[in-house]
Amino acid sequence: MTNNNGPDSPRQIYDVLIVGAGPVGLATAIGLRKRGITNILVIDQAREFRKVGQGLDLLPNGLRAIKYTDSEAYEKITETAFKAFPPPSNKEPASRPSEVNPKPAPPPKRLWRQKNIQGETTRSFPTDFQSWFDRYGEGRVTVSWFDLQTKLRSLLPPDIVQANHRCVHLEEETGWVRIESLSDAAISTNPFAHWEMMQSKVDTSESPQESQEAVQKSFYAKLVVAADGINSTIRQVLYDGKGMKKWTKPQYSGFAAISSRVDNLPRSIIEELDTNYIQGDRIITVHNNSDKLNMAELKLLRLMLIRLPDNSVIYLLYAPFTLRSWQNKSQIEIRDLGIQALKNAEFPSVFTELVGLSTPENLSHRPLYMHPVNTQDDFQPPWSHGRVVLAGDAAHAMPPFMAQGANQGFEDAAVIVTLVAKLIQEKGLDEDNEIANIFEKYEQIRRSFAGQVQAATMKSHQWTQQQWDDFNEILHRRVYPSSVTLGE
Incomplete structure (x- = not known):
């Protein structure tokens, strides 16, 4: 040094x-x-x-x-x-x-709509600059x-x-x-x-940076x-x-995120998502707001869907996990954690099937941390x-x-x-x-x-x-x- x-x-x-x-x-x-x-x-x-x-x-x-x-x-x-x-x-x-x-x-x-698992809109807000400007006097970008x-x-x-x-x-x-x-x-x-x-396997043995x-x-x-x-x-x-x-x-917030892009979805899955949930929107969030869930924290789980051309969807799952359940897991195990969380929250099978099609190469995940005020x-x-x-x-x-x-x-x-x-x-x-x-x-x-x-x-x-x-x-x-x- x-x-x-x-x-x-x-x-x-x-x-x-x-x-x-x-x-x-x-x-x-x-x-x-x-x-x-x-x-x-x-x-x-x-x-x-x-x-x-x-x-x-x-x-x-x-x-x-x-x-x-x-x-x-x-x-x-x-x-x-x-x-x-x-x-x-x-x-x-x-x-x-x-x-x-x-x-x-x-x-x-x-509009970015939040929907329940029946496909009913529970909340929405616009995503364009002008709508925010008209309402608040300043926009959104x-x-x-x-x-x-x-x-x-x-x-x-x-x-x-x-x-x-x-x-x-x-x-x-x-x-x-x-x-x-x-x-x-x-x-x-x-x-x-x-x-x-x-991670891709890259040979760095001859990297000049090491010296x-x-x-x-x-x-x-x-x-x-x-x-x-x-x-x-x-x-x-x-x-x-x-x-x-x-x-x-x-500090760990109690939540973690799992995300992936899934291409070439089977027609049955994309048609059910389009017909019952996406309905022409580009982005939606789905949650189960039922008071009948076994665990109250499962109401905090939400699944964001971004509709892309060519029968492709990007999903982002926010779910409450213990940090221990998250650690030292493979990509497949992380994906399966997400699937189980959706099942526990009583999401329809179309969503677990969507997440189940994620490949390890396209899957990303992270625990979410915070500094409590x-x-x-x-x-x-x-x-x-x-x-x-x-x-x-x-x-x-x-x-x-x-x-x-x-x-x-x-x-x-x-x-x-x-x-x-x-x-x-x-x-x-x-x-x-x-x-x-x-x-x-x-x-x-x-x-x-x-x-x-x-x-x-x-x-x-x-x-x-x-x-x-x-x-x-x-x-x-x-x-x-x-x-x-x-x-x-």
Whole structure:
């Protein structure tokens, strides 16, 4: 291992070091620069920025937060999403500039319906931008994680975002924080945010990366924003050293996911799905809402179906499993767990037959983890200590059931950007009590609401249409700036 911070090396102290170049970290950096804070750096453990990650739904609350943080970032995101998924209406929101080239004819508006096992709709919501905009004053877009990251990175000077710096330690010193990082060729898999699939057999015996020596480097900053995800190293080091080891790692949510694409479905299966459930929709969710189920938790099981051309379907099964039943299982055993869960929840046989056609090569699965905002203990682990603050999944990771992970992270970024920019502009970076005050205010603004969203994420599946609509009114009608969103 080589240390490139020798005794004679110049030491630059950043005003803000952001750990994690995902959407939340990048949004924070963009917002700070927008407000004149330029002595910042973003580091990420990824060796390079590659096309990884799933698609994200950005909803009105997240889009409002990013528009407040930086309007150009909002335009980049919505432009990217519209290119991939054209909006289904020629009506242009007043907040978006008109385009010179005429738009193609819009596709029909679509609903995402939740249905019971009898095929009856129990809840629905639109999936297009315009319907959300008409209702909440802001839209809804779908964008891939990589495209979102790429567009946000394009708004920052290249030298501000540095890859291949895996944080291994932090030390709080007088007046600043020291972050120790390693740069090497090792690929560190995140066990808490990773879809497991059958691995291809690749011969890496002659990989030149194995001979690369790890390089250690130290970074110094007056403030550190830890936006390094659910498996946050900063959170682990920060809590472990403060007697909070119990909260360093994510907690199992009680749910796991199984997914696969199934091609060339037999006519009998595709016709039954189309006739009784899909009925011309592109995407539906099926659940058993019967009160006669033997185990109440089986009402929490749900099966998402995405209809593709050529008699193909992608399914995504969310089901309550014990973590022990999930561990050390083959792909076939995981598939069979899913089939048994559907049988226990009394799903019709067409669904077990669909899952049974999954091949090991196409099957992916993952347990779902979270950082509980409201623990069962009287003690609630804080989101900051000294000059270090947690944001996004590092603070309050939650399962994807309401698509609020990135959206809540953008809300965090908006608050942090506002408070940190004001602190720096008022020359408060050397005042420990002022730093403590803004981080306490950040947590006061964000913790309660993030807790409500996290709780809703875990129970909203059983809500009626009215309960769903009522919560979304609260979630999506908050504006920036206001006392509710920014404490102003």
